[in-house]
Amino acid sequence: MTHFVDSEVGRLGTVLLHRPGPELARLTPRNNDSLLFDAIPWVGRAQEEHDAFAAALRERGVEVLYIGTLLAETLAVADARAELTERVLRTPGLGDTLRRRVAEHLSYLDPAALAGVLIAGLAHEELRLGWDRGGGLVYRLMDRLDFVIDPLPNLLFARDSSTWIGDHAAVTSLAMPARRRETSLTDAIYRHHPRFAGTPFVYGPELEHLEGGDVLLLASGVVAVGVGERTTPAGAERLARRVFEARLAHTILVVPIAQERATMHLDTVATMVDVDAVLMYPNIADTLSAYTVVAGAEGELSLDGPAPFLRAAADAMDLDTLRVIDTGLDPVTAEREQWDDGNNTLAIAPRLAVAYERNVETNAQLERAGIEVIRIAGSELGSGRGGPRCMSCPLVREPLRPAADGPLPG
Numbered sequence: 001m002t003h004f005v006d007s008e009v010g011r012l013g014t015v016l017l018h019r020p021g022p023e024l025a026r027l028t029p030r031n032n033d034s035l036l037f038d039a040i041p042w043v044g045r046a047q048e049e050h051d052a053f054a055a056a057l058r059e060r061g062v063e064v065l066y067i068g069t070l071l072a073e074t075l076a077v078a079d080a081r082a083e084l085t086e087r088v089l090r091t092p093g094l095g096d097t098l099r100r101r102v103a104e105h106l107s108y109l110d111p112a113a114l115a116g117v118l119i120a121g122l123a124h125e126e127l128r129l130g131w132d133r134g135g136g137l138v139y140r141l142m143d144r145l146d147f148v149i150d151p152l153p154n155l156l157f158a159r160d161s162s163t164w165i166g167d168h169a170a171v172t173s174l175a176m177p178a179r180r181r182e183t184s185l186t187d188a189i190y191r192h193h194p195r196f197a198g199t200p201f202v203y204g205p206e207l208e209h210l211e212g213g214d215v216l217l218l219a220s221g222v223v224a225v226g227v228g229e230r231t232t233p234a235g236a237e238r239l240a241r242r243v244f245e246a247r248l249a250h251t252i253l254v255v256p257i258a259q260e261r262a263t264m265h266l267d268t269v270a271t272m273v274d275v276d277a278v279l280m281y282p283n284i285a286d287t288l289s290a291y292t293v294v295a296g297a298e299g300e301l302s303l304d305g306p307a308p309f310l311r312a313a314a315d316a317m318d319l320d321t322l323r324v325i326d327t328g329l330d331p332v333t334a335e336r337e338q339w340d341d342g343n344n345t346l347a348i349a350p351r352l353a354v355a356y357e358r359n360v361e362t363n364a365q366l367e368r369a370g371i372e373v374i375r376i377a378g379s380e381l382g383s384g385r386g387g388p389r390c391m392s393c394p395l396v397r398e399p400l401r402p403a404a405d406g407p408l409p410g
Contacts, residue, residue: 003199003395005164006220008272009347013396017054018067018158020046020381022120023151030145037153046380050156053354053376053388060348060374065395067158068115070189075111080192084118087184088149097136101129102148118185121151154179156381157390159267160230161186163212164395165223166248169196170203170239172210175230180205202242210235213265213390218272219317220400221250224290226266228257237301244295251316252293255309257284267389271345273353273371275400277323278313279343279362285310285324292316325369327362344387348374354388 003014024043032040054064074080085106089099105128106114124146129135142148154160161182162171171187174180183205190196203210214226223243225236233254240252255266269281269288289306290313296302305312314322327343343362345353355363357375366373376388 002167003164003169003196004167004399005217005394005397006166007217007275007397007400009275009350010397010400011349012057012060012062012347012394013398014063014065014394015057016065016067016070016158016162016393016395017050017391018155019050019054020153020156021068022116023153023155026121026123026147026151027153028145041380043380049377049379049381050391053381053391056354056374056376057348057392060352062348063396067155067185067189068119070193070195071118071185072112072115074189074193075114077192080188081111081114083192084184084188085114088118088181091149093138094148095136095138098138098148101127101135101139104128117149119152119155121147122149123147150178150181152179152182152185155182155185157213157386158393159212159390160265161212162190162393163215164393165202165215165217165243166246168200168202168246168248170210170212170215171201171205172203172212173205173207173235174211175209175232200246202246202248203239208232208235208238210239211265212393213267213386215239216266216270216272218253218313219275222253222313222316223249223251224253224255224266224313226255226257228266229264231265240293240301241299244301245299250294253290253309253312253316254293255288255290256306257288265390267344269343271343271347271353271389273325273345273347273366273369274323274350276317276319276321277325277369277371278310279325279327279345279353279366281343282326285326323369325365325371327359327365344389346388346392356382356387 024041024046027037027040057064089103124142124144127135127148160174162169169190171183174183187205190199209232211230214231216224218224225239227233227236236254243249257266269284271279273279288309290309291303291305292312294302310322345355347353351370352372354374354376356378363373363375
């Protein structure tokens with residue numbers, strides 16, 4: 001099957017989600033900070049909210065795929081199972097004895113059960129040990145509440161570990177230690193699952209830090225990359241080089257953003273809701289800047305700027321202006337709703353977007369601008385700081401650039 005995405009707003013055909021599960025139940029006041037959650041979510045309610053999100057997409061004709069299901073199917077492939085098992089056994093700090101015991105434990109699991117462990121982790125008390133066999137010094141000195149294999153509660157935010165540019169997959173390089181193993185799962189799915197056979201790659205987890213929440217496909221051939229808390233300048237440069245080599249875009253806009261929790265990714269302050277309209281946090285709309293990067297001679301990059309982001313984006317998109325829809329009307333409401341992922345919408349089609357229902361003023365602003373809003377609950381889903389765009393990785397969108405236009409220049 002051909003997977004293809006060349007914009008943020010082309011009609012959505014297929015999307016990759018992760019339904020939250022036991023990994024969220026691993027969160028406690030003891031570990032939620034290190035696992036990057038601001039609160040302890042109510043797991044059952046989070047699942048209800050996520051199911052409603054998926055149902056809203058299906059009602060609009062979107063095919064929904066789940067990471068957990070794909071991972072279990074991938075683990076039925078011997079090479080994938082060996083690769084992912086070896087990867088988790090490389091976890092620093094296990095020690096030789098415990099590493100052998102964990103390997104034995106995993107070897108007994110069927111693909112579905114192994115997928116569950118790779119996502120939800122393995123607690124100290126869950127490790128299968130024979131009556132006469134201990135886990136060695138490391139196991140003995142672990143706290144009973146520690147994990148032998150850490151859970152991945154942030155897998156819920158499927159956008160970050162991969163993103164698609166044209167027909168190429170970019171498996172990203174996550175910055176935070178608690179999330180780095182997520183990309184090994186995504187990478188294995190894309191390389192070993194039959195559905196993704198032959199997928200070309202434009203980025204890999206071994207490269208400089210780059211996260212999917214910082215990559216916005218503003219228009220066909222125009223990619224914006226936020227540089228801040230998670231994506232490094234080196235990651236943005238590496239992506240630009242690879243995108244130009246593969247002729248997937250003609251312009252990269254590199255956008256510096258504040259290195260703060262509230263603005264961890266570019267899509268926390270701006271998302272596209274129409275071919276010429278962006279939902280944007282008003283506190284930075286006039287100050288956000290961008291460097292315009294194009295392919296230069298002999299494989300080098302040509303850099304211009306910085307210039308105001310809205311001007312640089314409109315020029316790259318061949319628009320007179322880029323319409324801006326503000327998050328909220330007054331500064332306090334804008335700040336509150338930006339923190340609650342008001343800017344983090346998922347476009348299903350031009351002028352049709354999914355948003356959290358709690359961002360009342362932002363949703364009203366969208367509707368006043370002619371955008372239809374599909375409201376979903378997110379009181380529990382948002383505890384890890386992510387909205388509908390964060391939770392979804394589009395795999396298929398209708399192209400905005402007609403095929404008759406031919407390949408991009410380069």
